[in-house]
Amino acid sequence: MSTFFQKIKLKLDEKYGDNENYHSLSQILPYFRPYISRTVLALGLAIPIGALDAVIALSLKPYMDIVMLDKQMQSPWYIPLLIIIFTTIQGVLNYLATYMNDWVGGRVTNDLKIDLYKKLMHQSSSFFDKQTSGKVLKSYNNDADKSCSGLLTNMKTCISRLFSSISLVGVLFYNSWQLAIIAVFVLTCAMVPLMKIKSTIKNVYNKSEGENAKVLTTYNEAFAGHNIISAYNLYDLKISQFKKLINTVFGLRIKITQHVGWLSPMMHIIVSIGIGAVIGLGSYLIVKGKLSAGQFVSFITALIMLYTPIKGLGNNAKSMTTCLCAMERVVSKLDKKPAIKDKKDAVNFPDFNDKITFEDINFSYVKDKPVLKGVSFEVKKGETIALVGNSGGGKTTVVNLLPRFYNLKNGKICIDGVSINDIKLNSLRDNIAIVFQDNFLFEGSIRENIMLGNLKASKEQLNEAIKNSYLEDFIASLPEGLDTQIGERGVLLSGGQKQRIGIARAFLKNAPILILDEATSALDNQAEHIVQQAIDNLMKDRTVFVIAHRLSTIQNANRIAVLNKGCLVELGTHDELLNIPNGEYKKLYNMQFG
Numbered sequence: 001m002s003t004f005f006q007k008i009k010l011k012l013d014e015k016y017g018d019n020e021n022y023h024s025l026s027q028i029l030p031y032f033r034p035y036i037s038r039t040v041l042a043l044g045l046a047i048p049i050g051a052l053d054a055v056i057a058l059s060l061k062p063y064m065d066i067v068m069l070d071k072q073m074q075s076p077w078y079i080p081l082l083i084i085i086f087t088t089i090q091g092v093l094n095y096l097a098t099y100m101n102d103w104v105g106g107r108v109t110n111d112l113k114i115d116l117y118k119k120l121m122h123q124s125s126s127f128f129d130k131q132t133s134g135k136v137l138k139s140y141n142n143d144a145d146k147s148c149s150g151l152l153t154n155m156k157t158c159i160s161r162l163f164s165s166i167s168l169v170g171v172l173f174y175n176s177w178q179l180a181i182i183a184v185f186v187l188t189c190a191m192v193p194l195m196k197i198k199s200t201i202k203n204v205y206n207k208s209e210g211e212n213a214k215v216l217t218t219y220n221e222a223f224a225g226h227n228i229i230s231a232y233n234l235y236d237l238k239i240s241q242f243k244k245l246i247n248t249v250f251g252l253r254i255k256i257t258q259h260v261g262w263l264s265p266m267m268h269i270i271v272s273i274g275i276g277a278v279i280g281l282g283s284y285l286i287v288k289g290k291l292s293a294g295q296f297v298s299f300i301t302a303l304i305m306l307y308t309p310i311k312g313l314g315n316n317a318k319s320m321t322t323c324l325c326a327m328e329r330v331v332s333k334l335d336k337k338p339a340i341k342d343k344k345d346a347v348n349f350p351d352f353n354d355k356i357t358f359e360d361i362n363f364s365y366v367k368d369k370p371v372l373k374g375v376s377f378e379v380k381k382g383e384t385i386a387l388v389g390n391s392g393g394g395k396t397t398v399v400n401l402l403p404r405f406y407n408l409k410n411g412k413i414c415i416d417g418v419s420i421n422d423i424k425l426n427s428l429r430d431n432i433a434i435v436f437q438d439n440f441l442f443e444g445s446i447r448e449n450i451m452l453g454n455l456k457a458s459k460e461q462l463n464e465a466i467k468n469s470y471l472e473d474f475i476a477s478l479p480e481g482l483d484t485q486i487g488e489r490g491v492l493l494s495g496g497q498k499q500r501i502g503i504a505r506a507f508l509k510n511a512p513i514l515i516l517d518e519a520t521s522a523l524d525n526q527a528e529h530i531v532q533q534a535i536d537n538l539m540k541d542r543t544v545f546v547i548a549h550r551l552s553t554i555q556n557a558n559r560i561a562v563l564n565k566g567c568l569v570e571l572g573t574h575d576e577l578l579n580i581p582n583g584e585y586k587k588l589y590n591m592q593f594g
Contacts, residue, residue, distance in 0.1 A: 042100035050164030057302035105149035134216030150323030186274030208252035361411035386554035433511040437518035439502030441490030447482035453508030465507035496527030
């Protein structure tokens with residue numbers, strides 16, 4: 001941006017910085033800069049499109065005076081031809097403007113969606129804990145469509161109607177300044193209610209969008225949870241809930257109509273008053289010889305052409321409000337800073353040669369409801385530590401803090417003495433591999449899902465990961481092998497197959513730190529046996545954190561940490577913990593093995 005435009009922007013920011021509409025526009029308009037020439041062309045074409053409306057009205061004066069009244073045919077033969085020519089030009093310009101409008105709007109929307117998607121990707125786990133899929137879809141996708149395309153469409157409409165109004169008002173004053181004053185006064189009265197329409201329906205509209213997001217979430221849940229719905233015969237309940245939600249959306253939509261719907265009828269009434277007043281005064285001026293019949297017909301035609309779009313401004317105001325509200329929500333997402341980000345002086349992951357230490361860790365997801373209370377322990381390089389305890393004890397929270405899925409505010413986690421808060425986020429996560437209880441698989445092929453561990457992995461590395469994950473026989477049995485499509489979320493695979501693909505992914509990542517979060521708890525005995533063998537391969541020569549409810553899977557861990565109600569209550573080897581009288585680990589062990 002040139003210094004000149006920067007100075008203008010600074011002055012505008014100083015004057016209108018607190019205005020929501022200005023702030024939203026100042027954030028969105030830069031997206032049009034790469035396509036500025038096409039944007040100017042798209043909006044510029046709206047000027048002649050609007051201005052040409054005056055041609056028909058202006059041409060009627062000589063036509064009426066010469067042909068209809070004087071019954072002459074000598075000169076005005078060209079008037080119908082000119083009307084056809086100018087109307088054709090207007091139609092061609094309108095097509096070009098629409099094409100350019102859609103092209104620029106589509107490009108800008110794509111750019112905006114990419115930036116919104118980047119913002120979404122860098123949100124912390126706490127953000128996703130509080131969101132629904134429908135709300136994310138509405139906020140990060142649908143609002144982008146409404147804001148950018150809607151902005152350009154509404155700007156084109158406004159410019160076209162502005163210059164149409166200017167040219168038609170010119171025709172009005174050309175024919176009769178007395179009648180023109182009445183027409184402009186009525187036009188001003190019709191425009192006043194539009195000034196407050198946004199503030200009137202903004203809250204209702206935003207609430208309506210929130211309910212629409214719930215509708216999308218309901219559809220997503222129907223897709224993802226169809227087995228539960230079928231198994232528990234929840235059809236009537238879900239249909240009843242959906243009806244209630246739809247009726248709420250309908251109620252809000254009707255409320256918007258109540259706030260906006262009166263505009264068009266009111267416009268009709270005001271316009272009718274204006275036309276009636278003009279006809280009355282016009283008749284008087286014709287009788288007095290101060291106005292010709294041609295002037296009067298030209299004036300009435302221009303007036304009707306001016307008033308006709310005014311009568312539909314209620315719908316246009318609703319469309320513009322929709323665009324501005326969507327724009328405000330989009331800008332709020334663009335302005336949102338990631339909860340977890342690098343410090344200015346962040347360093348790369350250190351040469352991991354010694355240990356990982358957890359020092360007095362206190363953490364809560366919700367204020368005043370602690371999940372971890374003063375947890376302290378250390379894990380030496382190459383050691384396997386198992387985290388066990390009752391559900392809700394804080395095991396998963398401990399391992400989620402290590403890759404910084406959540407911000408740690410109280411206490412410190414260090415790798416060889418370097419706080420993880422001082423390590424670049426990408427560098428930290430590049431050195432940690434995770435196998436979850438339910439590994440998420442993306443729509444695509446088996447190859448694509450495994451390669452996510454290392455997109456630059458060689459064919460030999462890929463085959464080695466497959467071999468170590470005990471996937472060779474399974475892949476060999478598939479007609480398309482590694483290129484077999486697995487469906488959304490891997491629905492075409494069994495639980496054990498999904499886990500082994502997740503393990504192969506972790507093999508390819510080849511990170512020095514490994515987290516196994518209930519990696520075998522959801523499997524049957526046969527699948528668990530195969531997956532456990534793959535996990536044993538994966539754990540070699542790595543520092544491993546294992547979360548497990550099945551104590552049989554962690555008895556060979558170097559040490560076992562027992563967490564209960566957010567506190568570290570015991571730490572030691574399997575044998576050491578069993579020798580603690582009335583110990584927590586001993587209680588868990590006895591419950592599982594009698």
